[in-house]
Amino acid sequence: MTDGAPASPRILVLPHVPVIGGAGLYNRAAIAALARRAAVTLAGDAAEAYGDIAASTAVADFVLPPRPVLPAYAGASRRAFLYHAFCAPIRATASFRWARRHAGVLAEYDAIVVTSSIDLPFLAAIAAAGIRARRVCIVQENAFLSGARGTTQRRLLRSVDTVVSISRSWSARAAMQGIASIVAANPFDVAAALPSDDTLAGYDFVFLGGSARIKGIALFLALIERLSTARPVRAMLVGAVDASWQARIEATRAMLTARGSSLSVAGFVADVAPFLRDARLLLLPITDPHFCRPAIEAGLCGRTFVVSDLPGLEDFADPGTNCLMAPPGDVAAWLAVCTRLLDGRDERTRLAAANHTHALTAFSAAGFDAAWRQVVDRCR
Numbered sequence: 001m002t003d004g005a006p007a008s009p010r011i012l013v014l015p016h017v018p019v020i021g022g023a024g025l026y027n028r029a030a031i032a033a034l035a036r037r038a039a040v041t042l043a044g045d046a047a048e049a050y051g052d053i054a055a056s057t058a059v060a061d062f063v064l065p066p067r068p069v070l071p072a073y074a075g076a077s078r079r080a081f082l083y084h085a086f087c088a089p090i091r092a093t094a095s096f097r098w099a100r101r102h103a104g105v106l107a108e109y110d111a112i113v114v115t116s117s118i119d120l121p122f123l124a125a126i127a128a129a130g131i132r133a134r135r136v137c138i139v140q141e142n143a144f145l146s147g148a149r150g151t152t153q154r155r156l157l158r159s160v161d162t163v164v165s166i167s168r169s170w171s172a173r174a175a176m177q178g179i180a181s182i183v184a185a186n187p188f189d190v191a192a193a194l195p196s197d198d199t200l201a202g203y204d205f206v207f208l209g210g211s212a213r214i215k216g217i218a219l220f221l222a223l224i225e226r227l228s229t230a231r232p233v234r235a236m237l238v239g240a241v242d243a244s245w246q247a248r249i250e251a252t253r254a255m256l257t258a259r260g261s262s263l264s265v266a267g268f269v270a271d272v273a274p275f276l277r278d279a280r281l282l283l284l285p286i287t288d289p290h291f292c293r294p295a296i297e298a299g300l301c302g303r304t305f306v307v308s309d310l311p312g313l314e315d316f317a318d319p320g321t322n323c324l325m326a327p328p329g330d331v332a333a334w335l336a337v338c339t340r341l342l343d344g345r346d347e348r349t350r351l352a353a354a355n356h357t358h359a360l361t362a363f364s365a366a367g368f369d370a371a372w373r374q375v376v377d378r379c380r
Contacts, residue, residue, distance in 0.1 A: 009110035009379040011038045012133075014064065016116040018049035020268055022208075022293055026140055027115045028053065030164075030184065033372035034113070038379065041109070062102055064122070065094040095125035106131045111379035113138065124159040134379050139165040140293060162378055164371065166293055167315040180378065184371035185315075186296050186363035198280045198303070198352070203236045203264070204342055206279035208272055208294050209286075210239025216285030216308065217245065221252045222331045223285070224263060227338065233261040238275050240268045276301040280348065281341055284308065287328055292316045295323070299359025304351035306337055315362070322355035 011034055015027050028050060034040050035054035042050050043060040051059045099106065099122075106112065106126060111134035114122055123135040137160045163174040166185040175181045205224065209215025224235045233256060241249060253263040266275065272294065276282060282298040282305035289312030296316065298305050307317050308328035319325040324341065326334045341348050 007380075009038045009376060010041070010108065011111045011113060011376075011379060012041050012043060012060070012106070012109040013050075013113045014044045014115065014119060014122060015042060015046040015050055016044075016114070016119055018046045020270060022272060022297070023116070023140055024049070025270070026293070027138075029368070030115070030138060030372060031057070033184075033369055034376060037373065037376040060105070062105065065091065065098045092121050092125070095121050096128055099125040099129035099131065103129050103131055106133060109133045111136055116140065120156040120159065124156050127159040134161045135159060136162045136164060136375060136379070139163060162375060164375060166296075167312070169289075169312045169314055182371050182374050184368050184375075185293075186300070186359065186365060186368050198348070199345070201278050201280050203234045203275075203279040205233075205281050205283050205338070206236045206238060206272075206275050207283045207285075208238045208275075209284075210237070210268070211241045211245035211249070212239070214287050215239075216283075216287060216328075219285040219329060219331060219334060220283060221248065223283075223334050223338065224261070225252055225255055226331060226335050228256050228259045228261040230339075231342075232259075234264075235262070236264045236266060236275055236279060238266045238269055238272060241265065272297060273301055276303050279303065281306060281338065283338070285326075285328065285334065286310065289313055295355075296359050296363045299355035299357075299363075302352055302356045304341070304348060304355050306334070306341065318354075318358070322351055322358050324351070 013031055013034065015031070017024050017027065019025065019028050031040060031042070031050050032053050035057050040054070041058045041060050043062060044064045047059045051057060106129075112123065112126055113136040114120065115138045117137055117139050120137055123137060126133065126135060157174060157177060157179065160174065160179055162180045162182060164182050164184050166183070168175075168181060168183050207217075207220045209217055209220070211217050220237070224233050227233050235256070237249070249263070249265065253265075256263050269275070276294075276298050280303070282294060282303055284292065284295060284305055284307040286292075286308045289310045292307070292313060295305050295307065299322065305323045307313060307323060307325055309319075309325040310328060317323050317325060324337050326337045
């Protein structure tokens with residue numbers, strides 16, 4: 001360090017998932033951006049997966065308490081919501097005790113970063129324990145901060161100093177409460193992936209939501225079943241599939257096969273780009289303004305998408321320019337829109353080219369790096 005240069009801040013990061021899928025890749029890019037400018041320490045069950053990012057990155061040996069997840073979106077099942085609502089007070093107490101127990105260690109850091117809004121209770125516990133570190137929350141694909149419902153979310157949000165989001169509209173609640181909001185949307189520098197002719201694509205559709213209700217699995221299956229009665233359909237489902245959905249998916253697969261169509265299931269993958277490039281359309285039949293990072297990735301791969309017509313998606317979707325929209329849950333409307341794009345190669349190509357340009361300009365890798373520079377500056 002040169003004379004007069006500010007000291008590198010010490011930052012503790014609590015990653016919520018290992019390096020699997022889009023969330024893990026985003027975490028890895030974010031941690032790498034932090035490690036270029038700060039002394040980063042990782043902690044928690046997933047910490048080891050990121051320990052090789054930089055020589056300066058350390059892994060702490062203390063264990064986090066169970067995550068006090070409280071679903072805040074319509075896609076959560078009633079059973080899951082009630083379970084987490086029952087457990088939340090118990091787990092919140094455990095988080096506070098954890099923060100008090102490790103207060104001496106936590107106080108050594110200039111900032112503490114959680115990589116998902118499901119871990120906001122950790123930051124709340126840290127604040128309640130009187131630890132003065134800056135508290136940063138990353139919001140990648142959760143509606144928690146866009147239209148936060150109820151007092152629980154608002155109270156938790158008060159414990160945050162800075163929100164880093166993939167969309168400014170998603171952190172509108174934070175901005176309304178005077179919390180610093182920084183957009184860091186796209187860590188993937190794949191500008192060389194120019195739009196290409198999709199007539200040789202292996203699939204008509206790719207759906208990246210696994211069996212998550214909020215990501216629209218029910219509509220996706222109903223859509224391809226309906227469409228397969230009129231034309232051959234080739235669909236790809238990517239993402240983790242819960243056991244409760246296995247039978248339903250297998251029934252759809254058998255139905256499509258009998259009609260000369262196909263449904264392939266890839267499960268959880270580390271890189272969705274090959275699947276996006278091998279499909280004509282990305283489908284995002286989400287039930288809440290959630291999970292739109294794939295829209296950016298589709299643009300980078302030169303593809304367009306169809307997404308539910310919901311508020312809060314303005315940063316990603318400009319219907320008629322880079323994508324089309326359909327009412328959430330309306331299978332007939334989705335059928336009409338998807339048929340139109342499958343039959344309309346010129347429109348599909350135009351939308352894909354516009355989405356590619358939008359992804360490169362509005363969500364540049366350089367902008368991502370600059371955003372994390374702002375975060376580090378706020379942590380000094």
